[in-house]
Amino acid sequence: MNTLLTPLLLSFLLSFAFFSCNKVTHTVILKSQHHLNSFEINGGSTNFMPGVLPNYVDSTGKVIGDYVIYLLDNGLMRGEYYSNGDLVYYRTGIWDMPHKDSIYMNIDVFVDGTFYIELVDADEMVMSSDKNNIKFFNIGKVTSVLRISNGQKLNPAGTKPK
Secondary structure (H helix, E strand, O other): OHHHHHHHHHHHHHHHHHHHHHHHHHHHHHOOEEEEEEEEEOOOOOOOHHHHOOOOEOOOOOEOEEEEEEEOOOOEEEEEEEEOOEEEEEEEEEEEEEEOOEEEEEEOOOEEEEEEEEEEEOOEEEEEEEEEEEOHHHOEEEEEEEEEEEOOOOOHHHHOOO
């Protein structure tokens, strides 16, 4: 009897571990307020947020913009752009998580693609895509990297790999 329970228990635990990882990632993504700290294209390290978002930096070059993303549980997402604490505009988009390590997002003029999710730590993730369809300046489908933090905005310079 004991030898029969051991394989069953082991397979249950392995199944639980596999599916719970997907659930944990999904829950972390879904239940958080996300801040888009940096948006890079074509393998470069330039943050294009100042070029895309009005009043993202002030006259001294200090970052005063904050792009906040909320993933809602019905497949909708909301992007809110603030400059110096004031809401400048918001967008509604869609998202889907077809795999535990990737997410499809379509919001605003610079995010429309499936992004691979790399969790840096509990508060930070890097999302990369080979085919992000960028609509501003009709750039089209290019490789892109989004550097995102949970809960609080991070300095874009500090979100780069060390």
